[in-house]
Amino acid sequence: MMRKSEYAVWTLLLLAVIGAGSAMVSVAKSESASAANSEIYQQLDLFGEVLERVRADYVEKPEDKELIESAINGMLTGLDPHSSYLNPEHFRDMQVQTRGEFGGLGIEVTMENGVVKVVSPIDDTPAERAGILANDLITHLDGKEIQGLTLQEAVEKMRGPVNSPIELTVIREGEDAPFKVKITRDIIHINPVKYSAEDDVGYIRITTFNEQTTPNLQKAVKDLEEEIGPDKLKGWVIDLRNNPGGLLDQAISVSDSFLNKGAIVLTRGRNQEESQRSNARDGDIVDGKPIIVLINGGSASASEIVAGALQDHKRATTIGTRSFGKGSVQTIIPLGDGALRLTTARYYTPSGRSIQAKGIEPDLVVEEELPDDLKKKAEAAGTRGEADLRGHLRNEGDEEADDEASGSSAYVPKDKSKDTQLIYALDILRGKKTVEAELKKQADAKQAKAKQAQAKSTEAE
Template sequence: MMRKFSLLFAGALMGAASVLAVSSGGGMIQANAAGSETYKQLSIFGDVFERVRANYVEEPDEKELIESAINGMLTSLDPHSSYLNAEDAADMRTQTKGEFGGLGIEVTMENELVKVITPMYGTPAEKAGVLAGDLIAEIDGEEVRGLTLQDAVDKMRGPVNTPIELTILREGADKPLKITIVRDIIKIQAVRYRAEGDVGYLRIMSFNEQTFDDLQEGIQKLTEDIGEDTLKGFVLDLRLNPGGLLDQAINVSDAFLDKGLIVSTRGRDERDSRRYSARPGDLTGGKPLIVLVNGGSASASEIVAGALQDHRRATVVGTRSFGKGSVQTIIPLGENGALRLTTALYYTPAGVSIQGKGITPDIEVSQTIPEDLLGRDLSRGESDLRGHIPGPEEDEKGSGSIAYVPQDPAEDDQLGFALALLRGEKTDPAFPPDPAKALPN
């Protein structure tokens, strides 16, 4: 069932997500030779650059000037085209691979210190005695205060088998603790799963290289633990998922489908259009399925939701998704990083563009917002991004909705509604979906 494609990526970008393809620089990207007027404009750019370099009040960083100029050109096209320098390109590869050299802790920032949310089981941090709630004050003797969370995370990552010393403030400890940890390969858990009584709950955190394998493991384990005869169905939670690798989105869709188109892409050149279809084999054996989406569900998440919705394989519950439906091609530039360029739009099996519109749930269920978050802008949508490409299906409603999921499942209205549907405690005409209304295959 697992397929291999060119690296197609739908990763987080400016609060959105993108579907990306990698080009080696030949064949896939073509352009006509620049005309004389274009060269004249490039000459103006060169002249301005030289004036800035020679006369600006302070000596500018020439590399930063050029990178900013390139990014200015690309971001003037749309919010998702950009230049990745060598460091950014390497970081993107790390994210898509889903594993890196590190410690194995989930962290946040609190009072200018790095707070450990939880050490992952079996990782170097957990084995070294790092505990949830620990505050990291120093990394290899350097104070954390003044660093951004990303800076701190970058310092904790590094080559496998290299040591790092953390100075930790722990509640109840008389003095700071110094813990030395040896980095190891950390695999990001792409799919988290648990039994909700007689229902299997699968939450896809990101679409990286581990996603399909994690999903397959989750379906198998939940089926065994709950019991196939007892299992009422599955909830596939795509809320707050900004995207990831497109081939993984296709494989996730394929995991629940026996046949039919999953997604297609269309560019300026019809020769670059692509169609991706499912192969026989539903990993759940056709068990009932509900997909949860909200304003934080983007791109790869929308591909999955759209495919399962159009084929009437699942009922989509929640609020309108982000609406990120454009394809970015990643063009490697050797040691100089990579170019991320929008080259196409993707379409659901019904031929509908998600760009600027999003996936509309079959059953709209809003999430209660806690009092301390009332008044804050929690809504996310592609149609709100300045300079976004207007989608063929975009309307005055736009895309997106509130992107919020409570940490306590007991307070999760959308999940509670999905569980009640699967157990027959609630009914709705949209569940189960009508196979007669599915697309012809």
């Protein structure tokens, strides 16, 4: 059993944290603060007693570090789904993702039957130069079997210091036996922007918002303008479907790239003085050419900021289905070797809309047709958005939970010739359809549906 002196150390450590926060309370509120702190101290006593019992009596000896991390995470996840504690390992992973570069091999991978399957090698990387191909199966790393590792564990072993070697054992269809490939790690850049010329339209897909997003967007625009030609170029499709978000400053920068003036996003914390407004600077990198933004149920957070800003300024027409509805801002606060990810603000579109647990409703709703094999799965699983997450922040403007609605299908066909939303966007940019006519058509269909529902209700009565 824990000695009283040990128990006192745990409690004092926790009280020190509370005390540090209490020191910032103004003198004018000292009495109420004192009462509040007294209650907190009582709760911390309870925490200390539980901790003592677990350490002394649990059926297996627990790790103190894991107990405290779990307690911290329990506190944070009880606030909302996006607040959490990042231990040193997870903090490093997050930094890699936001930087968009790391020491590694340069392959996109998944896990299949206990081994790593190559989805595709990234162009001009060590893996591509070594001849690694899509659908290769990696069974061993430096002679050690992958079987039993998670995908994340396998990826971590493949990453490492630049110029360090690694040996992969590969199984390839058509080869009689596994073979070994030696690769030297190099700096790998995660390209969050993919683009192509769709004849007379520039197509740009933004997959995430990391530190590489804005410069890569600018490069994509320049390359496509040169490839298509300014006289032939009819407009742009910015595809934000299934983009989960990322860095707030990159969302602001991407929005600014297409705007000449006005607000981009408003963020409001608990206190009025924490409110901030980000404004666009003069300089539209596509010189006013028409823009269509594609969104769906997988478009969240930073991608919703971009879609909302361009929609509110009528700089772009949004097409697709309702976005995820994550309208909160998380601040990363380093703590030792780890970090605290804490929800510190809500964000609002330029017109003052909060999309928290509501999402962005596109100007033109266009559903993707799911293949037959996916329809039953989709019907069983349903769609999930922010409003479906347990403990999500409420939308401030809503009194009733029924008013909340976010999320939609996140299906996007790999074959562009079957991509209904993309084809629809291209038709509008090429003048085969007009936004005005399509809006009227959808409004008429909605009205007819409402009348039909009302008629059925009357018959039932």
